[in-house]
Amino acid sequence: MTQLEIPKGEIGQIRLFAVNRPIDELARDLRNDSKEALIAELLGRPVPEGAAELFPVSDLTGVGLASYLGDGYAVPREQISRDRARLDALDGYVLLLFSSAFDGQEATLDLGPELTMIGTYGEAQPDMSVTPLEADSAQPYTGAADMTPKSPPKGGAGGMIVLLAVIVLIGLILWWLL
Template identity: 40%
Template sequence: MEGVIHIPAGERGVIRLFALDMRPEQAAFLKEPGALAQVLGIEALDMDQVEVFPVSDLEDIGLTGYLTEGCGVPRAQVEEDRAMLQALEGHVLLIRSRAFEGKETRLTPADQIKLIGTYGERRTNWSAPPETAESAKPYSAPKLPPRTARSQARRIGAGLFAVVMLLIALLIWVLVT
């Protein structure tokens, strides 16, 4: 099927950019609940993960800057489409893959909505070498003797009690005067 955009289940970190060939009033209407989902041919969409805006709002940063600096798209991906992105006018639609809530989805956008590009957000590298320092080992902190621990707990408790009593006294004084 031509014009169908397949979103696989569990997709993460993908941004789709669409050009909107419509009047500003129509583009603004897409922000209403259910309107955008209807023109995309789906039942529901998380509108917190969707942006509809005129390209002119980006002023000096431009669409390429917004994608790289604002959305975290690697610069190399955007450079391939720089000329096309700079030539865009009117309103655009930006949809993050989180808008589909991890469900497999088939978009059938209306004729006024044209897919411009699909971009991937930068991925965080969560790998790290194992920590070998002695202080990083579990239960490696020096253990306080029981008397010292009780004494410290009493001091903290007495401090909190004094602060609460002071606040109560202040509240009573304010109410009386």
């Protein structure tokens, strides 16, 4: 049994495993049980939905596993090229396990004979660097402080009450006359 350590806080990693079961047996297991249950059985632990993929390499005919990783998951070509021969030689079922399966928690996977680790690939991360703003207006505390509060409008509610009373009085007089 092989142990695989997943570090705390890991993000953006994809682990690729070859599944060492006969294709027809695995296809039968998938017909009889859910894909999530089969993935949990292979890994020895449940994983959240969408945190792993299990599929036959033959589903990628015309695309190939290397292109699937590169184009589908933005794995840099340099990482794929070091394992290209192994990726091209795979057949049967493969399992992709994403970092999201561990929710940033440290974990240890005990891999049995049904899984063979092929490689770990990092998804390309976007460039998060920014150019600092150097304009004077972008600097903190550069605005002119307005220390005098705005004065409330004069007359306020008192004038409105008198106006409302006059309107009601006129309405009552008109009603009494008619």
